[in-house]
Amino acid sequence: MVITTNQQSINDNHNYDNRRSFNNLPVHPGECLVPIRVDWEMVKHFNMCRDNLETWHIGPNKVLVAFAPVAIDAKAAAIKNFYRDVREYFASFHTDDTLSLDQFLEEAESEDDKGFEPASPENLEETVLLRMIINDLINQVHIINPKYGRILDLICEDYTKGQILEELHLGKSQGYADIKAAQDLAKKLYFGE
Incomplete structure (x- = not known):
């Protein structure tokens, strides 16, 4: 070997x-x-x-x-x-x-929710694999657009949209547009569009 x-x-x-x-x-x-x-x-x-x-x-x-x-x-x-x-x-x-990036993006997009909440997995292995998949996806976004990658990092850390805007010093309308664009880029990469 x-x-x-x-x-x-x-x-x-x-x-x-x-x-x-x-x-x-x-x-x-x-x-x-x-x-x-x-x-x-x-x-x-x-x-x-x-x-x-x-x-x-x-x-x-x-x-x-x-x-x-x-x-x-x-x-x-x-x-x-x-x-x-x-x-x-x-x-x-x-x-x-099955894995659901759509659920990840929908929960992250909701103004009332804090962000990513995986479905309650029955074992550690599926949580680890889901986290690996999401981390690889976010790494790909970081390579393409570091700002969007940072937004997805914050979503995964349970930041609200308001907290993301504050953390990145973004105005409300531009910040919401950037959050949506980050989610759209992640979805595009995930589905290979």
């Missing part, structure tokens, strides 16, 4: 290079590992090393995850694709227990 650690972007909070690639090949310089959703047919077809797979539990659903090398500069797109694939996979079950 060879595990290679590569230099990651300063905005990258999720380094998967402590994992092993699905086929045990080393990660080359300029590459990093990213999660990919797999199924048992893929595992057989690509002769994946089963010891390198992980099962991530999210609500009542389980996701079989492998790790594949990609160029470091393609990491954000690969992770975005992973989240899209997981979301589509969950949607195929038609349950109400």
